Amino acid sequence: MIFHATDQPFLSVIVSVYNKQDSLSRCLDSLLDCPVALEIIIVDDDSSDDSRSIAQAYVDQYQNCKLICLTKNCGAGEARNVGAKHARGQYLAFFDADDWCENAVLSTLYDQLAEHSFPDIAVTGYKKYCHHDYQSNYTFHTRYLGLHTGVQAVELRLAKVICPSPWNKLYKTSYWQNHKLAWPEMRHSEDFASILEFLAEAESVLISNQAYYCYNVNEGSLTRSLKADKIDHMLTALEHMRVRSSSIKHADLIDNFDNKLNRVCYAHLRYFLNINAASISRDALIYLCSRLIQFNLDHAVPYRFFVKEFDGYKFLKLLRQVQTQHKLAYNILEHYSTLEQLKINTFVLSPIKLRVWKKRSPTRYPN
Helix, strand or coil, X not given: CEECCCCCCCEEEEEEECCCCCCHHHHHHHHCCXXXXXXXXXXXXXXXXXXXXXXXXXXXXCCCEEEEECCCCCCHHHHHHHXXXXXXXXXXXXXXXXXXXXXXXXXXXXXXXHHCCCCCEEEEEEEEXXXXXXXXXXXXXXXXXXXXXXXXXXXXXXCCCCCCCCCCEEEEHHHHHHCCCCCCCCXXXXXXXXXXXXXXXXXXXXXXXXXXXXXXXXXXCHHHCCCHHHHHHHHHHHHHHHHHHCCCCCHHXXXXXXXXXXXHHHHHHHHHHHHHCCCCCHHHHHHXXXXXHHHHHHCCCCHHHHHHHCCHXXXXXXXXXXXXXXXXXCCCCCCCCHHHHHHHHHHHHCCCCCCCCCCCCCCCCCC
């Protein structure tokens, strides 16, 4: 590790890098000349391109940069864990190398943190780009802004108000280290698997619309291809979240906690199916259906919740689109009774839905 000592910074930015030679410079440049004191910890996850040499050039030129080189590819979660162990800042921020920062916003965010006595976690808005073109600004409704307890933050996550992503959140370093938090060792969906645990341990969580993070969507990114091994990683993440959530403090205070967990799981699966519907293979579809049926059986997911509470109809609609494309006859409800299958088929084929399914208001903006 190459390290240049500076005074204790406010923020330790951990940039995990794996073969990002085309975008790394933009990411690092956006973090320089920041209005708040920060250190940049670059963790190279055994890249095979020029990412390491690019990072080395920044370390040689700027005293607030560190470079940690892993000897084997371990995945983004483990790279973040290594970086967090070497952080000296008051807060931790996790960055992907193909994203960048609007560093002027950090000054306002710092003032908000100080105003709320520096909470354990800050959850912020972010700006979304597609191939560097601006798309949208993710913000919270004003009713959610301000300080929350850890349990309240868990409820907001279960309501899909707080997204699981690692990069629009700041963690107080002492909180992270004292609770021995770490990203799980998995290749995919490690953020989804661990976010409830991270939030639950906090005494205070600040929700802010100060969008310092610019998230760039690339078609070639990790989440753009869905194969059998990726499906395994997703299901492992769901199981990890369910197991670890059983030890969440004050979970008994949350109504229908287990049902809400399942609903979040289906939303996660639906998201990945949606972005891969055009390219998912026939074999991957069959495998996904079989794993999903087993998930329903393992967790005793009843028909009512699969179809209604978890937006199962929307999920099935996506599956049907892919099934039609591949001319595949596969009934994902086959483990339910004939009567239950008749109910959903009657609803799907009926020209008048007769309000069988009650329309819900958007989750992020409930009445």
